[in-house]
Amino acid sequence: MTELHQAAAAGDYDLVQEIVKRNKCNPNQKDSDWNNKTPLHWAAAKGQTEVVRILIENGARSCLRTDNGWTPAHFAAESGKLPVLRYLHSVRAPIDMVDCSGDRPIRIAEIYGHRDCVQFLEKAETECRDHRRMALLKGLPLDETDDDWEEERREVDQQKRARSQKKLCFVSTKKKDKCESP
Template sequence: MLGLEIHEAASTGDYDSLEEFVKSGKFDLNHGDEDWSNKTPLHWACQKGYVECVRLLLEHGAKGTARTETGWTPAHFAAEAGKVTALRALNSAGVPVNKRDAYGCTPRRIAEIYNQQECCKFLIQVETEQEERRAKLSLDGLESDEEEDEWESRTSRSLLDRTSTYRS
């Protein structure tokens, strides 16, 4: 089943319908809508700030770092729209809120561009906490469990390939 109904429920904050769709098991929570740059239901819920929908989707397996065609994660959309509560929900669920898009922009940079000061403040706080955690792990002789996702790895290789082509 294509499942664009689930995108609509997430984008309108229709929690009851969304819950019904999620629990039916008939919908792919990570399906990207091709008409909207591959936005998933989680992208929509974050952009609109429907925190309960965000939590429901994450609890049932929505990928918190799903990417659109330009590499935007749900956190990018929340940051653009000034939905700090959606960013908090993502962060509380352990979803990284600092991934770079195809142009190198993090959600924090997007929040800065759109003058979403509350989002900027929160994302700076998250970055500070992550840096402190990495420093503590390093002092303890442990490695960070943060990994590049497949999209970032592919994009980095692509950028390197283009850069080396220009240098030739």
């Protein structure tokens, strides 16, 4: 965990500001000891809206995902941090991304009983999708993809398919053996 991760998790706005202004740490550094959380994930989870703001203003990417596919919006939804969700939406962060289990932040907010977040996300998701469509039509760039995470997902999917193929071959061989027995 970097100094920036710690400062963001603690909500130490002044220290976060000092670190990012001096370029002492990469605001998009993933901490492999903590499921690939970035400082932005920590700040969102803790409801530190001003820390979220300063991180994003200094290059933190709101689309980066943890190893289970959570974005900062998932963490804010889990802990019921509506001001963080509002801010993320205001800067066009992807607040409707699906994690490894197929859950969007709105589902996480529902699970944890954060009705105010659910109500906000119902409207915000629609606006997010509309913005995405408009940007695509106009050829505007969107920062909504965590390439490293996507590559890891492809590798995991390939490994799953390979294991399934082996199981199918094994089952098929066993059935064939049984069928050929007198």
